[in-house]
Amino acid sequence: MKSKFFRKILENGMTVLFEKRDLPVVSIAIAVKTGGIHETETEKWISHFIEHMLYKGTKNRTSKQIAAEIENRGGELNGFTDETITAYWCKLPSKHLERGLDVLGDMVKNSLFDEKEMEKERKVIFEEIKMRKDNPHIYVMDHIHSSLYEKPFGIPLIGTHESMNSITREKILKKFQQIYQPNNMILCVVGDADFDGIVQFAEKNFGREKGATPKIKVQEKNEIKTEKRKGIDQASLVFAYHGPKAGEKGEYAAMVLNTIMADGMASRLFSEIREKRNLAYAVKGSTDINKDFSYSIVYVGTTKENVDEVKKIILREFQNVSKDLTEKELSDAKENLIGNTQISLEDSMSQMIHLINWEIVEGNAEKFYGFEKNIRKVGLKDVKEVAKIKDYSLFVLVPE
Helix, strand or coil, rough: CCHHHHHHHHHCCCCCCCCCEECCCCEEEECCCCCCCHHCCCHHHHHHHHHHHHHEEECCCCCCHHHHHCCCCEEEEEEEECCCCCCCCEEEHHHHHHHHHHHHHHHHHEECHHHHHHHHHHHHHHHHHHHHHHHHHHCCCHHHHHHHHHCCCCCCCCCCCCHHCCCHHHHHHHHHHHCCCCHEEEEEEEEEECHHHHHHHHHHCCCCCCCCCCCCCCCCCEEEEEEECCCCCCCCEEEECCCCCCEEEEEEEHHHHHHHHHCCCCCCHHHHHHHHCCCCCCCEEEEECCCEEEEEEEEECCCCCHHHHHHHHHHHHHHHHHHCCHHHHHHHHHHHHHHHHHHHCHHHHHHHHHHHHHHHCCCCCCHHHHHHHHCCCCCHHHHHCCCCCCCEEEEEEEEE
């Protein structure tokens, strides 16, 4: 697959990524290297607000026309905001590649930020904040961040009513003009297309303006917090701990450890908490590894009465892994992780997101193709070392 991958940094600083595939489908994204990690306390969620507004109309298209030009050709159109990235993407038949590129390019260059549309969209985002708060699982995932990091990074990416109300059109335009420039952008295409044509589009449609992405200091902490709420029956628990950052020793061992502990029904915590003791239905784990921050989490949905027992099991199993992990269990976990990643490659959109993330996190998307090799190099001692958790954070939402 590596031979079908192409990468080029243009003279204006824009990065172009492409993976060639034969299926007549193409996934396209224009990603901007900015997100929650670049926001001050007073502008939390400005990146996400900008993302919403780019679908509300440009100098050339109304919001309906933006959607119709993709969807009327059988395509999908969407976007997302994360801690390190804001991305706009579409997936459509490859014969409509030029249309997809044109629509996304128009959005990131020519959006109007109409005042009336902005006020309407602000109300939509307020509803999204309510939706996230009303869903216990999403709520605890949003707020474990506050238990791991000091402000402003520790403020959930969703922001607050106060920060949303403080975002004016002038603030948005200033931030947009500061950041949405070619040197802060990644154009990524996965599918049946021609790399030279993609590069020509980028060179023709983007100028040489330079943008700057502000840097916010990330300060780690650990905090244990319990919050009570009326109207819920289940306790939602998130156990989290800081881990090796991208490029540091133990980065890949942390991924393997997550698989061993809480990724799937064969994991230790799923077996101990659900299968052996019937204390929960959902037991899940994940890692978020970046250059400036890195943490792993374990989520468990249980009863209020079982929270302490679940916490003890989690701590005990990490301790056990640091002592009794076997070569067989390590080998199985590595095959699991590699296999899941290979399966995800089937979807061009999933691979597109992989490449963008690796470009931002590792500095070069081509390193993604060494993922299997790096996972296979992880040794028993490596995983045992990252399993020695000294400090951790815990956020629990329980019925009142």
